[in-house]
Amino acid sequence: MASHLVLLGLGGLSLELLDPLIHNGWLPNLEFLMGRGVVGSLSSDLPPYAATEWTTLLTGEGPGTTGFLEGSRKTPGSYFPEVASLRALGPALSPLPSRPELHETVLVGVPIPPAPGPR
Numbered sequence: 001m002a003s004h005l006v007l008l009g010l011g012g013l014s015l016e017l018l019d020p021l022i023h024n025g026w027l028p029n030l031e032f033l034m035g036r037g038v039v040g041s042l043s044s045d046l047p048p049y050a051a052t053e054w055t056t057l058l059t060g061e062g063p064g065t066t067g068f069l070e071g072s073r074k075t076p077g078s079y080f081p082e083v084a085s086l087r088a089l090g091p092a093l094s095p096l097p098s099r100p101e102l103h104e105t106v107l108v109g110v111p112i113p114p115a116p117g118p119r
Helices: 015-023 028-035 050-059 086-093
Strands: none
Touching: 015 028
């Protein structure tokens, strides 16, 4: 039997705001997903910046370990900080597709980052 995992993170949206929308029937697809899975709130990292929170979620490491504080980290030998991004998380995400029970892994961020290359 295939296992399915959907991790849906809605940054800044609390369950207290979401519940009335679901109970009024305005979000039937989300209600369906929530009814068949596990729902809960996560505690925020400190400092509470979206970039550090998503980095922690995807790596399992806190801001002190990843070095991403306030959405960026110092780059050795450079004056320019590295902004928290999926590029920096590449090695951390590699175990996901290797799990045999998970056949596909899709990671979507909103807003979707622009495609690489010249414009």
